[in-house]
Amino acid sequence: MDIRAGVAAMVSVVALLTGCATLPPIERGGAPSASASVIRQGDTLHLQYQLDRDADVWAFFDSALMSEVREPWRPRQWQVLTPGVVLDRVGFYDILRSVDGGPVPRTVDIRITPKAVDLEAEYPTLKFSNGAVALPTRQMTVFPMESVAAVAALPSDLNGVDLATGPTQVRWRDEAGPVLYAGERRPELITQYERSYVLLGQADVTRDEGLTAVIDPALPHWMANTLADAAPATGRWYRQRLGAASSGAEKPVLMAAWNGPTQRMTSMGGSVLPGLIVMSFEGRGIEEPNPEIRERALWFIAHEAAHFWLGQTLRYEYARDAWITEGGADLMAVRALKARDPSYDDKSELQTEIDDCVKYAARPLGSAGERGEHRAYYACGAVFAMAAETAERRKSGGDFLDFVRLLLSENRRDGVVTVQDWMSLYARRGGRPEQASLMLEMVNNGTRDPKAAVLALLEGWDVALEGDRVVLR
Secondary structure, three states: OEOOOEOOOOOOEOOOOEOOOOOOOOOOOOOEOEEEEEEEEOOEEEEEEEEOOOOOEEEEOOOOEEOOOOOEOHHHHEEEOOOOEEEEEEOOEEEEEEOOOOOOOOEEEEEEOOOOOOEOOOOOOEEOOOOOEEEEHHHHOEEEEOOHHHHHOOOOOOOOOOOOOEOOEEEEEEOOEOEEEOOEEEOOEEEOOOOOEEEEOOOOEEEEOOEEEEEOOOOOHHHHHHHHHHHHHHHHHHHHHHOOOOOOOOOOEEEEEEOOOOOOEOEEEEEEEOOEEEEEEEOHHHOOOOHHHHHHHHHHHHHHHHOOOEOOOEEEOOHHHOHHHHHHHHHHHHHHHHHHOOOOOHHHHHHHHHHHHHHHOOOOHHHOHHHOOOHHHHHHHHHHHHHHHHHHHHHHOOOHHHHHHHHHHHHOOOOEEOHHHHHHHHHHOOOOHHHHHHHHHHHHOOOOOHHHHHHHHOEOEOEEEEOOEEEEO
């Protein structure tokens, strides 16, 4: 049973979001052009913006769409209270604009009724069974634009775009008590450059060596125990193989929410941020111990923990390069689980990567995110990582973790691994030039023959074309 593909007979809806957002960092820019306050008032939040200039449009940096339906999530949760201001969608971005086309008022009030929904390659809101809610710190960041047309002209990837201002400074407060941030309670919190979650409401915090767990008290105990055990153990294994991460992974926080035992559903989603793994669960299929669901949870943690190194200590340069971190983390997770349990069926996992890469490789990998085909970054990125592992095996007898260790040592100073960095190391570890050219062709243009392309990249693996399928034997 594969949660990503579906659980026959007992599950009708399955969601597994295994990755980080494709947003660039926004540490660049000058002083913030907006400040905001978020106050939890029972089941709703009151958001108030103070804008420091006249602008016809304020766009949201975080404007991901809901998965599956590919629609904006804010209109279903946010109600603008300020007269004459509307929440709209233009191009790739949610925006605030005035009805008459003039400048947006300097103060804007919004009522938020938070809901937990799956987003495309972005950090979602988490809701806990006791009413607590955890929100990504960057969810409120806005930046000014001169017109709706200017927003429509923005690319989906803001790397290289001068936003002129820094991220929004946000003050967080809960009328019922202190807020929780980085495992610590505070009367209130101000965030700006941080990228993490703020929890508003009550939550149980359990501290253990190397891990602070913030787990929904209603999450089935067997799953809670699985998470609390796996996260620190996986982190220790990665540290032994790769050295220290520079992302706060030495004392990680695990935050897990439970959305209830929904009938005919087994859902597991989440992502990773500096020093923080967030997960959410839903469905009857998670109520009782299940070895296959447990394996998927372990795989999920292994993928997300890999991002402390490949994704945070090193990040990609442009969103189109997400295959470097997502596919790489997939193969790292496979290696971590195999090291933890020699009976783990790594071939089945890698076969899924091969099948999915063949499915998506006809179209350019670099623009997969714009098409909503985020899975392509994982699958074809994993196939590229398998090619790198072949080269590393020939060079040193090592595996993909040894390749990643070299990436870290060569690029840790600026924290960025570019396509050129990756391909240069691949060549120096003995990667075939024709394979590197094929990867770049798949990224930029797609390939006319996905099966032949995948077979060519997996030279050195025991693969063959059996019928209409590339099979790992």
